[in-house]
Amino acid sequence: MPANSLQLLDHDHLIHPVVSLRGHEARGVTILSSAQGAMLTDIEGKTLLDGFSGLWCVNIGYGQESVVRAATEQMRRLPYATGYFHYGSEPAILLAAKLAALAPGDLDHVFFTLGGSDAVDTTLRLIRFYFNMRGEPTKRHIIALERGYHGSSSTGAGVTALAAFHRGFDLPTGLQHHIPSVYPYRNELRDPEAQIAASVAALRAEVEALGADNVAAFFCEPIQGSGGIIVPPAGWLAAMRAECRRLGILFVADEVITGFGRTGPMFACEDEAVVPDFMTLAKGLTSGYAPMGAVMVSDPIYQVIADGTPAGTPLGHGYTYSAHPVSAAVALEVIRLYEEGGILANGQEVGAYFQRRLQSLLDHPLVGEVRGRGMLAGLELVVDKATKRKPPAALRLHEFLAAEGYRQGLIFRAFADDVIGLAPPLCCTEAEIDILIERLGKTLDAALQHSEIRHEAH
Numbered sequence: 001m002p003a004n005s006l007q008l009l010d011h012d013h014l015i016h017p018v019v020s021l022r023g024h025e026a027r028g029v030t031i032l033s034s035a036q037g038a039m040l041t042d043i044e045g046k047t048l049l050d051g052f053s054g055l056w057c058v059n060i061g062y063g064q065e066s067v068v069r070a071a072t073e074q075m076r077r078l079p080y081a082t083g084y085f086h087y088g089s090e091p092a093i094l095l096a097a098k099l100a101a102l103a104p105g106d107l108d109h110v111f112f113t114l115g116g117s118d119a120v121d122t123t124l125r126l127i128r129f130y131f132n133m134r135g136e137p138t139k140r141h142i143i144a145l146e147r148g149y150h151g152s153s154s155t156g157a158g159v160t161a162l163a164a165f166h167r168g169f170d171l172p173t174g175l176q177h178h179i180p181s182v183y184p185y186r187n188e189l190r191d192p193e194a195q196i197a198a199s200v201a202a203l204r205a206e207v208e209a210l211g212a213d214n215v216a217a218f219f220c221e222p223i224q225g226s227g228g229i230i231v232p233p234a235g236w237l238a239a240m241r242a243e244c245r246r247l248g249i250l251f252v253a254d255e256v257i258t259g260f261g262r263t264g265p266m267f268a269c270e271d272e273a274v275v276p277d278f279m280t281l282a283k284g285l286t287s288g289y290a291p292m293g294a295v296m297v298s299d300p301i302y303q304v305i306a307d308g309t310p311a312g313t314p315l316g317h318g319y320t321y322s323a324h325p326v327s328a329a330v331a332l333e334v335i336r337l338y339e340e341g342g343i344l345a346n347g348q349e350v351g352a353y354f355q356r357r358l359q360s361l362l363d364h365p366l367v368g369e370v371r372g373r374g375m376l377a378g379l380e381l382v383v384d385k386a387t388k389r390k391p392p393a394a395l396r397l398h399e400f401l402a403a404e405g406y407r408q409g410l411i412f413r414a415f416a417d418d419v420i421g422l423a424p425p426l427c428c429t430e431a432e433i434d435i436l437i438e439r440l441g442k443t444l445d446a447a448l449q450h451s452e453i454r455h456e457a458h
Contacts, residue, residue, distance in 0.1 A: 112322045220253065268373075
């Protein structure tokens with residue numbers, strides 16, 4: 001169909017996620033038509049390097065034929081199987097066993113969802129059920145980090161700490177609380193150990209204020225994604241996990257973005273030998289080729305939930321498409337590519353190169369900090385490096401950056417608070433990373449030529 005016809009249909013009918021609706025109507029849709037490896041092609045034939053892996057998810061890159069074959073064969077054999085009424089399917093069972101083998105420690109049980117948001121929602125429901133079965137019904141409060149993102153379900157969006165997900169939605173609820181992000185770049189404390197100690201103290205103080213008998217769990221991302229790619233100091237994750245154990249609250253690691261090689265290891269928790277009580281997964285699980293998420297549940301938690309359910313009564317939680325056989329077949333092949341196809345190893349090798357190449361951008365007048373790990377990075381932009389002053393919000397620099405990046409042939413995430421997010425596919429070559437850095441540099445140069453930005457920068 002011609003591009004203008006599709007744009008009109010989009011304008012009239014398709015509601016897009018996380019955009020200004022009237023702004024989108026005025027701007028119009030950008031239509032992508034094909035992809036291969038790390039490269040995308042739009043409907044006009046323009047080729048772009050995808051520096052954001054779709055939405056942090058296409059870890060293996062586009063056009064992996066073995067994944068297409070796995071999905072096709074499963075669709076022919078058994079396109080759907082419910083998980084209700086004790087039914088199951090071979091790929092879902094094998095995937096559950098594979099994830100249990102890969103996950104840290106005793107995360108031996110898996111509930112499959114359609115994505116990250118309902119994985120968080122499932123976790124919140126299971127936490128409530130768990131404490132009720134333990135006879136601790138007052139443990140209902142949830143603590144998370146400012147700038148954290150934990151999905152956009154009706155409950156998870158309140159655990160998320162980004163204003164757009166609260167405004168007009170009556171969130172967060174009175175049971176959802178946030179403590180400061182450790183945020184090293186803008187932390188008044190410069191010593192990493194002091195930053196960790198302050199974060200631990202903030203969690204402890206919040207639990208004490210709410211009452212330990214009332215707090216159920218602490219949620220965090222090993223690296224905060226949508227909050228601006230905020231990388232905590234080494235040791236922070238382990239310290240927060242240890243404090244949760246001391247306080248008698250559950251520790252939930254949201255690895256929806258960081259899982260499956262994004263930061264180097266299969267799961268970011270591995271860097272600090274952290275074993276959470278729950279771990280949420282999605283995105284890289286299927287590399288975006290099919291919708292799927294998962295909740296990994298530790299064995300002690302599972303046993304309480306299983307024993308606490310009255311005999312013959314169902315655990316009242318589920319989705320029609322839980323453990324979908326086609327998505328499971330896709331995930332199994334994606335994981336095989338990580339392990340046997342060399343993609344995890346490539347991501348680790350090229351990720352180290354990516355982090356080194358990013359350092360060259362620190363010399364740019366607009367770049368205040370480069371931060372990241374593996375194939376995940378953020379550049380925080382400022383107009384004064386000494387004071388770390390951000391560009392005036394009225395300039396809407398992020399809109400200029402996104403448009404200019406596209407003109408340069410590069411897709412990245414331009415956050416509204418002037419952070420550039422990068423998450424290239426793990427299949428990238430060093431040559432493609434060089435292209436990314438070159439195009440990003442040209443984008444930043446173009447921003448500096450913007451008269452108002454140039455006037456602010458010094």
